[in-house]
Amino acid sequence: MGRTLAEKVWEQHVVRRADGEPDLLYIDLHLIHEVTSPQAFDGLRMAGRPVRRPELTIATEDHNVPTLLGPIKDPVSRTQVETLRKNCAEFGVRLHPMGDAGQGVVHIIGPQFGLTQPGMTIVCGDSHTSTHGAFGGIAFGIGTSEVEHVLATQTLPAYRPKTMAIEVSGELPAGVTAKDLILAIIAKIGTGGGQGYIVEYRGEAVRKLSMEGRMTVCNMSIEAGARAGMIAPDETTFDYLKGRPHAPAGADWDAAVEYWKSLTTDEDAVFDTVVEIDATTLTPFVTWGTNPGQGAPLGAAVPAPQDTDDPAAAERALEYMGLTAGTPLRDVAVDTVFVGSCTNGRLEDLRAVAEVLRGRQVVTRTLIVPGSMLVKLQAEQEGLHEVFKAAGAEWREAGCSMCLGMNPDTLAPGERSASTSNRNFEGRQGKGGRTHLVSPQVAAATAVTGKLTAPADLV
Amino acid sequence: MEAFTTHTGRAVPLRRSNVDTDQIIPAVWLKQVSRTGFEKGLFSAWREDPAFVLNDPVHEGASILVSGPDFGTGSSREHAVWALQQYGFRVVIAARFGDIFRNNSTKMGLLPVVLPADVVEALQSAVEADPTLEITVDLGERQVRWGGEIAGFEIDDYTRWRLMEGLDDIGLTLRNADAVAVYENGRQPWLPTTV
Numbered sequence: 001m002g003r004t005l006a007e008k009v010w011e012q013h014v015v016r017r018a019d020g021e022p023d024l025l026y027i028d029l030h031l032i033h034e035v036t037s038p039q040a041f042d043g044l045r046m047a048g049r050p051v052r053r054p055e056l057t058i059a060t061e062d063h064n065v066p067t068l069l070g071p072i073k074d075p076v077s078r079t080q081v082e083t084l085r086k087n088c089a090e091f092g093v094r095l096h097p098m099g100d101a102g103q104g105v106v107h108i109i110g111p112q113f114g115l116t117q118p119g120m121t122i123v124c125g126d127s128h129t130s131t132h133g134a135f136g137g138i139a140f141g142i143g144t145s146e147v148e149h150v151l152a153t154q155t156l157p158a159y160r161p162k163t164m165a166i167e168v169s170g171e172l173p174a175g176v177t178a179k180d181l182i183l184a185i186i187a188k189i190g191t192g193g194g195q196g197y198i199v200e201y202r203g204e205a206v207r208k209l210s211m212e213g214r215m216t217v218c219n220m221s222i223e224a225g226a227r228a229g230m231i232a233p234d235e236t237t238f239d240y241l242k243g244r245p246h247a248p249a250g251a252d253w254d255a256a257v258e259y260w261k262s263l264t265t266d267e268d269a270v271f272d273t274v275v276e277i278d279a280t281t282l283t284p285f286v287t288w289g290t291n292p293g294q295g296a297p298l299g300a301a302v303p304a305p306q307d308t309d310d311p312a313a314a315e316r317a318l319e320y321m322g323l324t325a326g327t328p329l330r331d332v333a334v335d336t337v338f339v340g341s342c343t344n345g346r347l348e349d350l351r352a353v354a355e356v357l358r359g360r361q362v363v364t365r366t367l368i369v370p371g372s373m374l375v376k377l378q379a380e381q382e383g384l385h386e387v388f389k390a391a392g393a394e395w396r397e398a399g400c401s402m403c404l405g406m407n408p409d410t411l412a413p414g415e416r417s418a419s420t421s422n423r424n425f426e427g428r429q430g431k432g433g434r435t436h437l438v439s440p441q442v443a444a445a446t447a448v449t450g451k452l453t454a455p456a457d458l459v
Numbered sequence: 460m461e462a463f464t465t466h467t468g469r470a471v472p473l474r475r476s477n478v479d480t481d482q483i484i485p486a487v488w489l490k491q492v493s494r495t496g497f498e499k500g501l502f503s504a505w506r507e508d509p510a511f512v513l514n515d516p517v518h519e520g521a522s523i524l525v526s527g528p529d530f531g532t533g534s535s536r537e538h539a540v541w542a543l544q545q546y547g548f549r550v551v552i553a554a555r556f557g558d559i560f561r562n563n564s565t566k567m568g569l570l571p572v573v574l575p576a577d578v579v580e581a582l583q584s585a586v587e588a589d590p591t592l593e594i595t596v597d598l599g600e601r602q603v604r605w606g607g608e609i610a611g612f613e614i615d616d617y618t619r620w621r622l623m624e625g626l627d628d629i630g631l632t633l634r635n636a637d638a639v640a641v642y643e644n645g646r647q648p649w650l651p652t653t654v
Contacts, residue, residue, distance in 0.1 A: 143537035
């Protein structure tokens with residue numbers, strides 16, 4: 001019987017297999033940041049252990065960093081960032097600190113350097129590590145105990161998850177994005193639908209996505225409960241990688257591409273579960289509740305709790321969100337628009353926002369935050385920042401920003417946002433804040449009207 | 460890791476689904492670089508509501524959390540496990556768990572027990588009817604027992620053994636350092652390094 005892509009990549013990385021034990025899996029790349037690593041480094045110190053492969057490890061500062069120029073004012077945040085710097089210096093790990101041209105959100109910088117490649121195993125103490133699966137590797141988030149384990153051994157003991165295919169047939173209609181697709185998938189299978197699975201996204205609509213769109217889809221796999229999401233590499237992947245600083249070159253490139261081309265699911269392989277989605281039926285999609293599965297087409301209304309899968313949760317969510325069942329989603333007024341994060345903080349996202357904002361004015365507080373210093377530089381070379389500023393939006397420095405409420409960019413209690421990030425949990429963007437997850441295009445159009453809006457609604 | 464064999468204690472019924480790790484411990488608490496002091500952050504936003512179940516004095520000293528499905532979804536923050544343990548919980552019972560949370564729990568010796576949704580609800584109702592109800596979670600027998608009821612649960616042999624012995628994963632892996640070195644010699648030459 002043939003093998004799925006996930007099975008091929010997994011088998012390639014098994015260091016040791018024994019009856020009744022999890023596989024010992026080799027890790028090709030370990031990404032670290034300031035929040036989930038300090039206790040792991042402490043553990044190494046206490047046990048007198050070195051980092052086994054510092055040259056397969058890379059660090060950045062992202063969660064705590066302010067996106068306005070200047071030092072970190074919060075002393076607790078500053079201590080955390082300084083702790084990362086000390087740990088990286090002590091253990092010999094390369095770090096891209098604030099102000100460095102390579103700094104950025106951890107899941108943006110791996111791909112942009114060409115460190116994220118097909119067939120690799122990649123981990124990070126961050127659940128959105130699933131992003132890197134867009135290149136056809138197995139990438140998943142881990143906790144601090146496992147961060148310490150990977151630092152010490154460059155391996156992880158793990159059972160291979162089951163496999164799920166999400167087959168997206170047909171093409172996405174004009175104006176419908178990768179973000180709309182993944183929000184619709186999560187609404188369909190639920191926040192627990194992917195638990196215990198590695199998801200492979202397949203089908204025509206997925207093949208036609210750019211690498212950046214594929215990263216947006218894989219990024220939110222965890223919001224459907226899946227540890228990892230992946231997409232088989234193809235010419236789109238190879239074109240993206242070629243010439244990047246850490247991508248193979250010369251004869252290595254040819255050998256790598258030959259191997260990468262074998263990384264597809266065999267025709268006779270069998271997935272444990274198959275989910276089918278018809279891309280042609282999709283429209284811009286937004287969330288109305290407090291988990292990413294509580295979403296609906298922008299053209300719909302806020303649902304009545306009894307019409308949802310989990311009425312008690314929906315009722316609680318509507319109360320928290322300050323929404324009334326039956327209200328058209330297009331009538332929901334927002335106070336703040338946030339564009340950025342590991343989900344939608346890449347160059348294509350910024351271009352899409354600029355296209356909507358060009359020649360228009362925003363009526364809400366609008367934060368546009370590049371995912372990395374390189375994305376910022378590229379956007380400025382294209383003049384996108386001038387479009388944002390002319391429209392009245394704020395153009396910031398690279399970081400996680402308003403995705404998660406760990407730095408100065410937060411919502412006030414009761415404040416409502418349209419956000420291109422990945423989580424609409426209670427208080428995620430600041431205590432009492434209310435989040436609607438949207439695509440960059442919907443975020444931009446919403447900034448112009450002050451209500452949830454798609455670009456096609458603008459005259 | 461503290462070994463877990465069997466534990467008897469009282470429970471808190473948390474009748475909510477999708478209790479994500481941002482609720483278990485909000486991000487502002489993640490800025491600390493130590494491993495202690497996270498109990499203050501446990502459900503800190505929800506605990507501001509006097510009616511929140513954890514604030515009910517009848518549940519003071521409880522050590523088993525009985526939650527709705529999809530407990531621990533979202534962020535990978537292990538701080539969620541530390542906060543639950545430092546507050547005094549030894550066991551979380553739910554019909555479904557977020558994968559990363561469940562993994563983190565077993566690394567730290569907090570036992571995640573999966574029971575069918577109707578059994579979880581029955582247990583929640585039993586605790587609501589009698590908050591002094593003593594519940595025994597027996598990892599050796601893979602059983603939860605209360606008031607004459609017995610519910611079996613599944614956990615793989617390896618994780619069960621590790622928990623019952625209180626073994627550190629890193630120490631176990633380092634016994635196989637030779638196998639890691641052999642694997643490393645066969646890695647594809649084009650794979651990237653960060654230097």
